[in-house]
Amino acid sequence: MRRKLTLKQIAKEMDVSISTVSKALRDSPDIGLDTREKIQAFAKLYNYKPNNIALSLKNRKTKNIGVIIPEIVHHFFTTVVSGVEKVANKRGYNVIVCLSNESFDREVINMEMLASGSIDGFIMSLSKETQQKKDFHHLREAINQGMPLVMFDRVAEEIYCDKVVIDDAQGTYRAVNHLIDTGCKRIALITTTDYVSVGKLRTEGYLNALRDAGMEIDENLIVKIEDTRECDEQIEELFESQTFDAVFGVNEIYAVTAMREAQIRGFKIPEDISVIGFTDGILSKNSFPRMSTINQHGTQMGAIAADMLINKLESVDEDEYYRTEVVKSTLTERESTKKKS
Amino acid sequence: MRRKLTLKQIAKEMDVSISTVSKALRDSPDIGLDTREKIQAFAKLYNYKPNNIALSLKNRKTKNIGVIIPEIVHHFFTTVVSGVEKVANKRGYNVIVCLSNESFDREVINMEMLASGSIDGFIMSLSKETQQKKDFHHLREAINQGMPLVMFDRVAEEIYCDKVVIDDAQGTYRAVNHLIDTGCKRIALITTTDYVSVGKLRTEGYLNALRDAGMEIDENLIVKIEDTRECDEQIEELFESQTFDAVFGVNEIYAVTAMREAQIRGFKIPEDISVIGFTDGILSKNSFPRMSTINQHGTQMGAIAADMLINKLESVDEDEYYRTEVVKSTLTERESTKKKS
DNA sequence: CTGAAAGCGCTTACAG
DNA sequence: CTGAAAGCGCTTACAG
Known part of the structure; x- marks a missing residue:
C-alpha cells in the first residue's frame, strides 16, 4: 500500500x-x-x-454541498437528489446526502455536523417533526454563519432564504377540476394533517376547486392521515362509510392505496371511481390501471435548487436578496381518469 | 454574518x-x-x-464514507443507502452519496474525486457499463492507495475486497420452487442480460430449479431485457407468442409489468397466472393484487456493509483478509401466488 | 526563474 | 500549569 x-x-x-x-x-x-x-x-x-482536504482548508471552501431530506426511501426526494447531483457535478461540486428520518433531532445533528466545515451550503426539505414544532433555530444559525441555504418542497415561511416549491394549491386545483370536468360529482380527498405544509396547500386547492365549481364540501369525504403506516385502515373506513365517484390523493401512496381498495370492492377504475394522485412516481406509472397524476418535476426542482445555491456561492456581491422559484406542476392523464359518458 | x-x-x-x-x-x-x-x-x-476540515487534515481521516450507487431513483439502492446511513451515523461517520448513473466514466470520476481526501473508505455497487467493460482499474487504484472498499450487490469477483451480496441463485431457486409447489407448469422468466452479475445468478437459480424438478426448459419462456425502458414491448411480445401459468421477474419492475400485461389481457392473478418478483419494494407492496416477492433486505445489506467498512477503518492490525457476507433472501408470500386447486 | 515564509484551523510532543 | 514549535498538504505574496 x-x-x-x-x-x-x-x-x-x-x-x-x-x-x-x-x-x-x-x-x-x-x-x-x-x-x-x-x-x-x-x-x-x-x-x-x-488533496481536497488541504485545498478546502486553504481556500475556505469545500466544493461540497449538503442535502438533507426527510427520507431517502421516497421517490420524490430521490428525484430531487438526482437533479441536485446532476447540476452539482456539472459545476464541479460533490453532494453529501443526509437523512433526517422525519426527526427534528437528527435534522439538527446533521446540520451541525455538515456546517462544521464539510460543506459550502445547504439544500434541504424539512422533517415533519420540525414543521410541527416550528423550531427553526438550526436554520437561522446556519444562515448566520454565512452558510447559504435553499429549501425545497417542505419550506418554512419564517426563514428568509432561497426556496423552490411547486404550485401545490394550484396543481391540486387543476387536478380536481379535471375530475369535475370529467363528470365526477362526489370527490374524496385523502390528505395529510395540516402541519405538513404541502399537505395543507393541497387541501386548500381541493377546497377552492369545489367552491369555484359551486359544489358542496362534505367533510366526511376528507380524510387526514397522520401516519402513512395507518393509511390502509383509514382509507378502508372511507370506502366503508361513504360513497363517491372520485378520489384525489395528496401523494402516490394514498392514491394507489385507494385504487387498490376500490378494486378489492369490485369497483372499476375509472368507470366507477376516478383516481388522481399528486407526485408522479414509479407507483403511478406501474399501477394497474396506470394512474393519472400531477407531475411534481422533482429532478427539475433539484436542478433549480442546486443552481440557486451554487450561484449564491459563486457570486461576488453579497446581496441579501432571496427568491422563491415556483415550479409549475403538470397533469399527466393516464388510465385512472376518463370522461364519464 | x-x-x-x-x-x-x-x-x-x-x-x-x-x-x-x-x-x-x-x-x-x-x-x-x-x-x-x-x-x-x-x-x-x-x-x-x-472545524472538521482542519481536523481531517491533521488526523488524516475524514470520518466520511463514500457510497457510489448506479442510480438513486431505484428503491433497492435507496434502502441500502438508508442502512448505511443508519450505522454510519451511529458510529460517527457521515455519508457522501454519488451516482454513477450506470456510466463507467461517471463512476471513475466520482471515485477519483472522493478518493482525493474526501472520504476514508468506499461502499459501492458497480454500474452496468463497468460490469460490461470489466474494467476495474479505478477500484484497484483505490485499494492500492489504502482506501478500504466494500462492494455490494453488483460485485466483481476479480477484485479482492469485502463484499456483501444476497443469495441470488438460491433465492430465485426457492421462489421458482414455490411456483412449482403451487402447481405451476410453465414458468416464464423475465431477466436481464448476462453481464449484469445478479441477473445472471438469478437466471441460474431459475434453470436449476426447473432442472431439479425434472421440468423441461423452454428457451422461448426466457426473455432477457437489455434496457428497462423497453421492457414493456418485450413483455408484451412474450404474452403475445407464448402461453404459461407463472412468471418470475428478476426485479420488481419486470414482475409488475408482467402482472399488468396479464390483467390487460384478462388473466386473473393468481388463478390464471402466478407472479413473483425479486426485490421487495414499494411496487410489490402497492400493486393490485399485492405481489409475492423475494425480499432482498437492502437496509440490512447496507448496515452490514457499513459495519464491515468501519471495522476495517478502525482496526489496528492491517490484515489482508477479506470476507464476503451473504445475506439470506426470504420469500414473502402475498396475493400473486396461491396453491392451484 | 526559484524558494523561504506565512497561513488555513487544528493537535501534540516537548520545554520551561 | 502554560506556551512555542512543528506539522497535516496546500497556496501565494514577497524576496532574491
Whole structure:
C-alpha cells in the first residue's frame, strides 16, 4: 500500500522546492517552461491528485454541498437528489446526502455536523417533526454563519432564504377540476394533517376547486392521515362509510392505496371511481390501471435548487436578496381518469 | 454574518495560547481546572464547533464514507443507502452519496474525486457499463492507495475486497420452487442480460430449479431485457407468442409489468397466472393484487456493509483478509401466488 | 526563474 | 500549569 503522493514528495524527488512544484502544476508562467514540463510529466506519471482536504482548508471552501431530506426511501426526494447531483457535478461540486428520518433531532445533528466545515451550503426539505414544532433555530444559525441555504418542497415561511416549491394549491386545483370536468360529482380527498405544509396547500386547492365549481364540501369525504403506516385502515373506513365517484390523493401512496381498495370492492377504475394522485412516481406509472397524476418535476426542482445555491456561492456581491422559484406542476392523464359518458 | 469561531479567536479573547485552548476544550488534565472551566464556558457560550476540515487534515481521516450507487431513483439502492446511513451515523461517520448513473466514466470520476481526501473508505455497487467493460482499474487504484472498499450487490469477483451480496441463485431457486409447489407448469422468466452479475445468478437459480424438478426448459419462456425502458414491448411480445401459468421477474419492475400485461389481457392473478418478483419494494407492496416477492433486505445489506467498512477503518492490525457476507433472501408470500386447486 | 515564509484551523510532543 | 514549535498538504505574496 503506497500512500498518496504529496507535493512535498514530488519536491524532494525532483530536488526543487514545494512552491515550485505547486506553481508548476498550476502551470504558472512564473516557472521555467522546462521545469514546468518536467514536473507535470512526473506528476502525471505517478498520478498525483491534490488533496481536497488541504485545498478546502486553504481556500475556505469545500466544493461540497449538503442535502438533507426527510427520507431517502421516497421517490420524490430521490428525484430531487438526482437533479441536485446532476447540476452539482456539472459545476464541479460533490453532494453529501443526509437523512433526517422525519426527526427534528437528527435534522439538527446533521446540520451541525455538515456546517462544521464539510460543506459550502445547504439544500434541504424539512422533517415533519420540525414543521410541527416550528423550531427553526438550526436554520437561522446556519444562515448566520454565512452558510447559504435553499429549501425545497417542505419550506418554512419564517426563514428568509432561497426556496423552490411547486404550485401545490394550484396543481391540486387543476387536478380536481379535471375530475369535475370529467363528470365526477362526489370527490374524496385523502390528505395529510395540516402541519405538513404541502399537505395543507393541497387541501386548500381541493377546497377552492369545489367552491369555484359551486359544489358542496362534505367533510366526511376528507380524510387526514397522520401516519402513512395507518393509511390502509383509514382509507378502508372511507370506502366503508361513504360513497363517491372520485378520489384525489395528496401523494402516490394514498392514491394507489385507494385504487387498490376500490378494486378489492369490485369497483372499476375509472368507470366507477376516478383516481388522481399528486407526485408522479414509479407507483403511478406501474399501477394497474396506470394512474393519472400531477407531475411534481422533482429532478427539475433539484436542478433549480442546486443552481440557486451554487450561484449564491459563486457570486461576488453579497446581496441579501432571496427568491422563491415556483415550479409549475403538470397533469399527466393516464388510465385512472376518463370522461364519464 | 459572523464568521465561525476559531481557537485562535478564543485564545486572543481569553488571553491564553492556542494550545491551551485546544487542550482545555479536550478537557486535558494538563490544564488547570479553573482555566479549563473558564475556556469551556466561553466556548459553549459562543457555540464553538471545531472545524472538521482542519481536523481531517491533521488526523488524516475524514470520518466520511463514500457510497457510489448506479442510480438513486431505484428503491433497492435507496434502502441500502438508508442502512448505511443508519450505522454510519451511529458510529460517527457521515455519508457522501454519488451516482454513477450506470456510466463507467461517471463512476471513475466520482471515485477519483472522493478518493482525493474526501472520504476514508468506499461502499459501492458497480454500474452496468463497468460490469460490461470489466474494467476495474479505478477500484484497484483505490485499494492500492489504502482506501478500504466494500462492494455490494453488483460485485466483481476479480477484485479482492469485502463484499456483501444476497443469495441470488438460491433465492430465485426457492421462489421458482414455490411456483412449482403451487402447481405451476410453465414458468416464464423475465431477466436481464448476462453481464449484469445478479441477473445472471438469478437466471441460474431459475434453470436449476426447473432442472431439479425434472421440468423441461423452454428457451422461448426466457426473455432477457437489455434496457428497462423497453421492457414493456418485450413483455408484451412474450404474452403475445407464448402461453404459461407463472412468471418470475428478476426485479420488481419486470414482475409488475408482467402482472399488468396479464390483467390487460384478462388473466386473473393468481388463478390464471402466478407472479413473483425479486426485490421487495414499494411496487410489490402497492400493486393490485399485492405481489409475492423475494425480499432482498437492502437496509440490512447496507448496515452490514457499513459495519464491515468501519471495522476495517478502525482496526489496528492491517490484515489482508477479506470476507464476503451473504445475506439470506426470504420469500414473502402475498396475493400473486396461491396453491392451484 | 526559484524558494523561504506565512497561513488555513487544528493537535501534540516537548520545554520551561 | 502554560506556551512555542512543528506539522497535516496546500497556496501565494514577497524576496532574491
